[in-house]
Amino acid sequence: MIIAKTKSMEEIEDMLKDYSRIAVIGCGGCVSFYRVGSAKEVEEVSKNLEKIGKKVVYKGMIARQCYIGTEDELGSLSDEEILKKVSRAIGKAEYDFEAILSLACGVGVQNMSRFLSKPVLPAQNTFFMGIKNMDENKYNEFCIGCGNCILHLTAGICPLARCPKSLLNGSCGGIFKGKCEVDRERDCAWVLIYNRLKAMGKLDNIRRIFEPKDFSKASHTRRIDI
Ligand code: SF4
Ligand code: SF4
Known part of the structure; x- marks a missing residue:
């Protein structure tokens, strides 16, 4: 799986300084196997954003942000239509956001940026392909x-x-x-x-x-x- 680690709230706050209405979107692919990018983290990060005065208008999960569809399927759709098609909203969903905070790896962020017109910002620092040690919270590069x-x-x-x-x-x-x-x-x-x-x-x-x-x-x- 791709190993990534969530940025500090200070970094995230700095990235989001020009935006107040945010969509937070997790990824159900490789990163979420060890909680990063999972629905639980979407909730945690959203709560932290609310604490610093941001309005999280949309929370959701996408199965894999590195594959959300093709140019033919998504190329002509608005951001709202794309999210309705590919994302499972967590709770009440509004689509008038200014930026998306993606909890996927760098590949997922870039793929989302191909299709969505609003800025897609990375909540993770992406490291390598590897695995988690079974008995401790450490991750090792394997490829x-x-x-x-x-x-x-x-x-x-x-x-x-x-x-x-x-x-x-x-x-x-x-x-x-x-x-x-x-x-x-x-x-x-x-x-x-x-x-x-x-x-x-x-x-x-x-x-x-x-x-x-x-x-x-x-x-x-x-x-x-x-
Ligand atoms: S061969 Fe590689 S893994 Fe083994 S001791 Fe030398 S540097 Fe370390
Ligand atoms: S040999 Fe190359 S492709 Fe195979 S696991 Fe190592 S780095 Fe990855």
Whole structure:
């Protein structure tokens, strides 16, 4: 999922300084799995906005702000018509807002901006693709979107995202008791890869030498034709 963290109220207040009637819209996609962007957060952020004197006229959820429809479906519609079509309003809904505060990731905000004429402002700081630790409130990056996945050779563990040096032919010499030299709380990605390959009976893979990565597939601005 995409990992994001809600901006401070000071930042949000500053973004909204020119607007007083606000629509707050959550996203039911990846970010909401860990509460950020969820209906609960829509309520919390709305309450905080009311406290600083903003009028939240519309609260709602969109299943995925990164996909709300096509140009053909939405291109000629007003903001009100679009929200009526794609958003589930939470409580009483009015549509005479001046700006939308989006609780989606940066992709969702940009997609909404393609179709809505009013400003769509980001309530989140978007970080990376990753997962939540099962037992604690920490999130780890698991994929940097390199464009040429090698997980089938590395026992399903990405050395690019999970080794701070992105070593393709690890490990480095800094391992200490299985932990990474850059961050002693983090397991060395290459120890994890070794152990899992061994458990799978695929240890031959550890001897494979990877060629330098072609990062042209990961350079901005990317576009793919699927
Ligand atoms: S190898 Fe590339 S595509 Fe696969 S998980 Fe790692 S960064 Fe993502
Ligand atoms: S200790 Fe392991 S995870 Fe850390 S930088 Fe070296 S190879 Fe990468």
